[in-house]
Amino acid sequence: MTQRPYIVGNWKMNGSRTMLAEARSIDRAAQRYPDVEIALAPPFTLIDALREAVSAIGVGGQDCHAEVKGAHTGDVSAAMLADIGADFVIVGHSERRRDHKESNAAVRAKAKAALAAGLGVILCVGETLAERDAGKAEAVVGKQIDGSLPKGEGIVEAIAAARLAIAYEPVWAIGTGRVAAIEDVIAMHAAVRARLIAAFGDSHAKVRILYGGSVNGENAGALLAAEGVEGALVGGASLTADAFLPIIAAASRPID
Numbered sequence: 265m266t267q268r269p270y271i272v273g274n275w276k277m278n279g280s281r282t283m284l285a286e287a288r289s290i291d292r293a294a295q296r297y298p299d300v301e302i303a304l305a306p307p308f309t310l311i312d313a314l315r316e317a318v319s320a321i322g323v324g325g326q327d328c329h330a331e332v333k334g335a336h337t338g339d340v341s342a343a344m345l346a347d348i349g350a351d352f353v354i355v356g357h358s359e360r361r362r363d364h365k366e367s368n369a370a371v372r373a374k375a376k377a378a379l380a381a382g383l384g385v386i387l388c389v390g391e392t393l394a395e396r397d398a399g400k401a402e403a404v405v406g407k408q409i410d411g412s413l414p415k416g417e418g419i420v421e422a423i424a425a426a427r428l429a430i431a432y433e434p435v436w437a438i439g440t441g442r443v444a445a446i447e448d449v450i451a452m453h454a455a456v457r458a459r460l461i462a463a464f465g466d467s468h469a470k471v472r473i474l475y476g477g478s479v480n481g482e483n484a485g486a487l488l489a490a491e492g493v494e495g496a497l498v499g500g501a502s503l504t505a506d507a508f509l510p511i512i513a514a515a516s517r518p519i520d
């Protein structure tokens with residue numbers, strides 16, 4: 265059975281309590297699209313309140329620490345996210361790889377910790393513009409996938425339970441208004457799929473591959489119709505219901 269498209273809003277370092285009203289509007293509208301899985305990842309400060317405010321959509325974090333607890337000032341563990349009712353966490357976002365020098369190994373450890381805590385994981389990968397221009401995009405993303413996919417005990421079960429998604433987000437497309445060409449998106453999603461098949465065998469089908477990078481109400485239809493695109497990770501256009509709902513509508517397929 266094919267899975268529902270997955271549309272996830274990443275609020276990044278945006279959001280105050282007044283924005284809970286947007287989350288409520290998104291949640292109310294989400295009930296009209298049962299064929300789409302919808303979620304929001306607000307900053308840590310709003311997860312608890314947003315969890316209380318919504319019922320139809322998933323709620324997640326934007327990062328987690330790889331350890332369960334301990335002396336890591338300022339960090340939040342996957343177990344702590346699970347404890348306040350989060351459903352999932354984003355790991356390896358390019359802004360974290362850049363701002364916090366997160367390596368593939370660090371991202372893998374976070375993904376593993378999140379799965380062990382019972383959370384879903386959205387693992388992000390993507391090349392820079394210089395890497396794409398040098399013809400290295402697939403090699404770079406392949407290396408990120410191979411280096412950061414969770415491995416080891418309990419992982420196959422978590423994958424089979426559809427708790428892992430990959431977000432392909434070309435770094436140069438994030439927050440820039442520049443979207444990757446559809447044929448490049450299709451090619452990269454196929455390349456990522458090949459890595460997932462190699463890593464997980466038949467269970468690969470349970471891992472959705474999302475596209476991210478300047479997705480909006482205008483381009484979402486074409487992106488989500490592209491072969492191998494099973495959802496979207498949306499930044500700027502997820503901050504208001506008015507901007508986010510057309511993307512959800514684009515993911516919803518008319519029932520035959």
Ligand code: PGA
Nearest residue numbers: 438439477478498499500
């Ligand atoms: P953007 O961000 O939609 O604002 O480009 C996407 C992301 O970074 O997840």
